Amino acid sequence: MLQLEFDERVAADDRVEPRDWMPDAYRSTLIRQIAQHAHSEIIGMQPEGNWITRAPSLKRKAILIAKVQDEAGHGLYLYSAAETLGVDRDELVELLLAGRQKYSSIFNYPTLTWADIGAIGWLVDGAAITNQVPLCRCSYGPYARAMVRICKEESFHQRQGFEILYTLGHGTPGQKAMAQDAVDRWWWPSLMMFGPPDAASTHTGQSTAWKIKRFGNDELRQRFVDMTVPQADALGLALPDDGIAWNAERGHYDFTEPDYAELTAVIEGNGPCNAERIAVRRAAHEDGAWVREAAAAYAAKRAGREAA
Amino acid sequence: MRSPFFATPPATTMPDAAAYALRLGDDALVLSHRLAEWVAHAPELEEDVALANISLDLLGQARALLAYAGAVEGAGRDEDALAYLRDDRAFTNMQLVELPRGDFGLTIARQLLFSTYQRMLYARLAASSDETLAGIAAKAEKEVAYHVDHATQWTLRLGEGTAGSHARMRAGLVAVWPYADELFEADPLTDRLAAEGVGVDPSCLRGEWDAAVDGVLREATLERPEVRPAAGGGRRGLHTEHLGHLLAEMQSLHRAHPGVTW
Numbered sequence: 027m028l029q030l031e032f033d034e035r036v037a038a039d040d041r042v043e044p045r046d047w048m049p050d051a052y053r054s055t056l057i058r059q060i061a062q063h064a065h066s067e068i069i070g071m072q073p074e075g076n077w078i079t080r081a082p083s084l085k086r087k088a089i090l091i092a093k094v095q096d097e098a099g100h101g102l103y104l105y106s107a108a109e110t111l112g113v114d115r116d117e118l119v120e121l122l123l124a125g126r127q128k129y130s131s132i133f134n135y136p137t138l139t140w141a142d143i144g145a146i147g148w149l150v151d152g153a154a155i156t157n158q159v160p161l162c163r164c165s166y167g168p169y170a171r172a173m174v175r176i177c178k179e180e181s182f183h184q185r186q187g188f189e190i191l192y193t194l195g196h197g198t199p200g201q202k203a204m205a206q207d208a209v210d211r212w213w214w215p216s217l218m219m220f221g222p223p224d225a226a227s228t229h230t231g232q233s234t235a236w237k238i239k240r241f242g243n244d245e246l247r248q249r250f251v252d253m254t255v256p257q258a259d260a261l262g263l264a265l266p267d268d269g270i271a272w273n274a275e276r277g278h279y280d281f282t283e284p285d286y287a288e289l290t291a292v293i294e295g296n297g298p299c300n301a302e303r304i305a306v307r308r309a310a311h312e313d314g315a316w317v318r319e320a321a322a323a324y325a326a327k328r329a330g331r332e333a334a
Numbered sequence: 335m336r337s338p339f340f341a342t343p344p345a346t347t348m349p350d351a352a353a354y355a356l357r358l359g360d361d362a363l364v365l366s367h368r369l370a371e372w373v374a375h376a377p378e379l380e381e382d383v384a385l386a387n388i389s390l391d392l393l394g395q396a397r398a399l400l401a402y403a404g405a406v407e408g409a410g411r412d413e414d415a416l417a418y419l420r421d422d423r424a425f426t427n428m429q430l431v432e433l434p435r436g437d438f439g440l441t442i443a444r445q446l447l448f449s450t451y452q453r454m455l456y457a458r459l460a461a462s463s464d465e466t467l468a469g470i471a472a473k474a475e476k477e478v479a480y481h482v483d484h485a486t487q488w489t490l491r492l493g494e495g496t497a498g499s500h501a502r503m504r505a506g507l508v509a510v511w512p513y514a515d516e517l518f519e520a521d522p523l524t525d526r527l528a529a530e531g532v533g534v535d536p537s538c539l540r541g542e543w544d545a546a547v548d549g550v551l552r553e554a555t556l557e558r559p560e561v562r563p564a565a566g567g568g569r570r571g572l573h574t575e576h577l578g579h580l581l582a583e584m585q586s587l588h589r590a591h592p593g594v595t596w
Contacts, residue, residue: 068379071373071374071382072374075373075374078370078371078373079367079370079371079583079584080583080584080586080587081587082418082587082588082591082596083414083418083588083596084363084393084396084397084400084413084414084417085397085596086596087370087393088390088393088394088397091370091373091386091389091390091393092386092390094373094374094386095373095382095383095386095387095390098373098379098382098383098386099383101379102379102380102383105379140587190596193595193596197594197595198591198594200591201591201594306374306375309375310374310375310376310377313375313377313437314376314377314378314381314438315377316496316498316499316502317377317378317381317438317492317499318377318378319495319496319498319499320491320492320495320496320498320499321491321495322495323494323495323496323499324490324491324494324495327494
């Protein structure tokens with residue numbers, strides 16, 4: 027009976043809300059996905075935060091601080107959305123630190139130059155938006171609503187990344203070379219952000235039936251390529267794939283698939299920065315433990331005093 | 335002869351209002367930088383957001399003040415030329431703001447001392463006869479009111495929270511207190527500007543500041559540490575060894591590509 031109501035609700039494109047009955051597997055899939063998304067925002071603060079103290083103008087510095095701050099904010103909304111499913115943030119953070127929940131493997135690549143900040147905004151945030159816009163219509167209400175605000179901010183992030191690269195691409199030969207190098211390094215990992223091809227994806231089928239996921243990995247990847255190729259022309263930068271060509275018959279750009287063995291290796295912990303990203307997060311968490319304990323002890327004392 | 339560390343300052347080559355805006359701008363710029371170092375490393379996510387916010391407020395103040403200093407100077411230096419192309423001896427921030435970020439206890443201790451001072455300063459500067467300085471100060475004072483509240487709330491929590499947090503907050507106060515006197519040092523520039531109604535005599539803030547900070551410390555069960563004042567000299571371009579490293583990092587990329595647009 028409950029299952030039937032749930033199925034009808036999903037079929038009718040109504041939202042499932044926290045107090046509604048839902049199948050255990052639906053709940054656990056959402057917890058896994060939302061937590062992974064929240065962790066990605068938090069870990070993603072590191073590669074970009076790496077350039078805050080060296081941003082080359084005060085305006086760029088202000089924009090970058092604001093962007094990294096937005097990511098912390100996204101993490102907060104997403105942890106809150108996950109909490110509506112009956113887990114708490116501390117538990118999820120422990121799972122991240124123990125390596126038992128993942129985050130987007132894109133953040134295991136290093137930001138080597140300032141142009142990487144542009145490439146992350148343009149390509150990584152661009153890919154994230156392509157993945158996330160359909161989540162604004164996801165069947166679980168709190169997640170869908172969180173994604174509306176997140177997508178608006180991500181769209182701003184993508185434009186600022188494009189603008190950094192546009193400025194570099196129209197600057198000195200040194201700046202242009204920096205921009206091209208960053209695009210060369212970030213292109214393939216960005217394509218990997220859509221996950222393995224549908225044929226090899228373990229989660230796609232059931233998530234699509236539940237309307238958590240609306241489109242397949244391959245379709246979203248194609249959408250991203252179609253959006254990005256003309257933008258690269260506008261930037262005056264090349265995408266590092268000789269296989270990119272307009273296919274009139276398909277009405278899409280052809281492109282070379284990324285090396286999914288690399289994606290698997292990075293997901294399994296063998297990316298350039300996996301160990302460092304978790305070590306930095308763990309250090310912040312452990313170094314901050316005394317502060318969180320102090321806040322909790324203070325709140326308890328206050329509550330005791332008010333009760334007395 | 336006295337050594338240059340103790341000599342009176344050479345006359346500044348900038349017009350008074352420019353030199354004054356530059357001082358206040360340098361304070362905001364350098365402290366903004368130190369707070370930004372916390373982003374992605376704070377004790378909890380809410381603090382990543384809060385410290386980034388305070389850092390951004392200060393950076394906004396710094397940009398307005400540096401841009402104004404450059405405009406008054408009239409030598410073609412914009413906010414970036416002033417931030418990125420001066421060496422450490424030309425920076426006129428107070429030493430308090432350049433100390434390394436330390437742990438959260440030190441950061442909060444510094445925020446308490448500095449924000450309390452800065453709010454009182456801006457509140458008076460909002461009445462400056464210089465309309466630009468008055469406008470910048472009036473806007474900034476509203477922002478800094480939140481910084482004071484943030485520092486106060488954390489001082490209470492760390493002071494009263496646990497024995498460990500009390501000890502760390504106390505250690506933070508011991509580390510920053512020697513640099514407090516510099517906040518209130520008047521010199522010929524502030525004397526002239528205060529007389530003209532353009533600037534604020536920082537020495538007249540001391541009594542109000544002592545009362546405010548002592549009040550917070552008392553409520554937090556903390557005491558004012560007994561420490562000797564540091565030598566000071568930030569307004570004369572005499573800094574701790576830390577500022578050079580901060581600037582080396584901050585200015586490296588900008589200086590590696592002279593004259594370009596970012």
